[in-house]
Amino acid sequence: MKVLNKVKLSQAIIGFIIASIRFLWTEDKHIVTTHYTYRSKNLPKSFDGYKIVQVSDFHNAYLGRRSKNLLKAVEAAEPDTIVITGDIVDRRTPYLKRAAVLIEKITEIQQTFYITGNHEAHYKHFNKLYDVIGRSDVRNITKHSAVLERNGEKINLAGINDVWFFGDEVNPKTYRNFQNELTAKVSELPHDFTVLLAHRPELLSIYSKNDVDIVFSGHAHGGQIRLPVVKGLYAPHQGVNPKYTEGMHEQNGTTMVVSRGLGNSRFPFRVFNHPEVVVVELRAEA
Template sequence: MKRILKLFLFIIGIYLFLYINNHWIVTTEHVYESEKVPENFDGFRITQVSDLHDAVFGDNQHNLVKEVQNTDPDVIFITGDVIDSNRYDLEQSLDAVRQFVKIAEVYYVIGNHEVATNKVNEIYEALNALGVHVMPNTSVTLKREGQSITVAGIEDPLNGYDTQSMLNQALSSVNRENLTILLAHRPEQFTTYVENNIDLVFSGHAHGGQVRIPGIGGLAAPGQGFFPKYTAGTYEADETVMNVSRGLGNSGFPFRIFNLPEIVIVDLKSKS
């Protein structure tokens, strides 16, 4: 009887551990300070959502939407893989997005899973219809009282174009004196972002390494293999800072371990 009770408690413990690791959303805050941040954008708040992979956080995504709303964002960036190519359900994936647009302006780039569905146009049309700013190798200028910053976005290399050519297209008409923010799904392309003098990059894709080993970091990430370099947090080289979100959902391996789903906040701060 005691063995059965111990086994039962062990199973319950494992279930609770996995449930918390895959459903307890945390918020990570960063500050990006630069002379290129205009005074009128001081305190401008960016909330990043990445790699939802069709995961569900409460009825009608209530828990996720509430967490995003609580960040009080000026803009929301979605950095790819809002859907999962292995269990494609666009309507379910859009439950959260259609609520995000009521909170703040939403800017979006695709990830490899959108490309893998061969339904990129369908996804773009659905997001455009919701009022999302879709960024397929393009850029926009955000203005505040006469001052401006640039937001650019590139698609995923799985669509057949190399990162440099997509950046060339996205940045072709950009005023590089402006703070330039890039939405790009893949963090392993960091060197290319640095070579193009991007100021601030938002990326995802690595799922935090899926399984995080305390004191070491992520175990494996797509495009980087075992013990990947870019899985979570900020990375800096020359004048470029890259923020990598651990993301929210899973693909392939069904569990996140020591790797809570994450929303990222970045507050802009003007040095001047």
Template sequence: MFRKLLKGIIAVACLIGFLYVNNNWLSVTNHTVESSEIPSSFDGYRIVQISDLQDATFGENQQRLVNKIKQARPNMIVITGDLIDSNRYDLPNSLALIEEIVELTDVYYVTGNHEVATNDVEHIKEELTTRGVRVLSNETVNITRDGMSISLTGIEDPLNGATASQMIDSSNVPNDAFSILLAHRPEDFQSYIDAGMDITFSGHAHGGQFRIPFVGGLVAPGQGYFPKYTAGIHEGGSSKLIVSRGLGNSIIPIRLFNLPEIVVVTLKSSSIK
């Protein structure tokens, strides 16, 4: 009887430990994007993407997450939406992260569906802007380095009422620069291809929530079961889609075989001999 009880206690402890690791162990995924269109001054330029924090907490004042980002030595940090969760809205918890990372480098942000769903999206943008984040609302900025430039466009989440194509069209994307897009939803990849974006950073899918080894994600909003775009790099023509598995949870409170993820993308200019 005692042995059965002990085995049961060990099994429960192992399960709790397994679930804790799956939902709290921060992973870093590195990608390199090479193109002759990348200006030589941006060779080696590092972009750190964080997405779908959903009010999750990684240490006091998000220090574990901050340390991981700092270790990546970013030249730019991009946040691709759902910094908060509309079901347990706790903006100060997420702003604790912002206050730390704006000290590292330039930070750019676009909304996700959860910001829109709070009906408090303008307040969220104001709080981020006040802390030094550049909020991109269907607009394009030039990022300049040693006299050379790339373009960075950010669009709102479609829950605001416009399609991805409409928002990109209104964003004044230049035709003569290497173009990066921040867009929360990966399922609109065809729109990003049609717009001629070189790289798009997205999130939203939470890695498929439960990942099946050697298969991929199980379910994602906007894509249903066994979704196509949940993680990694996808290609369409000359366009690349980089999907973050995200950091937190929302309606489904558990991630399985799907560690919270920070994405680091290093640009490589193939024009350099």
């Protein structure tokens, strides 16, 4: 009898472990697409219905062979432009093959623009990554801004390096330099409507000091574990119960879209927080 109970207990434990692994794998690999609508009186009429698709915080994740599942999700969103908002690699992983495949393949869907995240700032193979981007059709806009055009009307697409490229994170001068570069960049843009790519959501107060209409950011990984009341549990540089983990936020006339991202870093799981492709449809208000 005792032997039978032991067998049953072992079976229950094994069953529980298998179910847990399956649950965590699905939470981590099943990509969802989140749709937002952004309305603005400032947007040129030709851009009404224009779709920007955001890929963020890839972290060299496995999302199907040769990132098939991710590329399928991006293509299904029918983007007019794709933006990659940093942490395409993870500084703890020594290889960048998955990121390289993504960079190579994604422009087959639509024009793609890229900025760095904090992981690129501390990435051992940063030069290799920049070689891959340089050889691809992905446009790196950390230094140069771009213009998006539709039916003869134009809007600005600006980008900025992650704040860690400006110095040590504990030094206040780092943030001042970041802010100064952003202000100089935005003030020189030629058109009235500006989209900004900037990795960190916790710096909304800096972005909104400038004439920026909409910012695309990531970095928070949705707070890793999402619960009904608390929402995201923890995010880097925001700590416990972070404010900006997903969705749209507005400050001083600047709207910020926060992607929950696609991969993981030090914390290896996502719970109730599937990898996310974000689609923002721009609408011109009368």
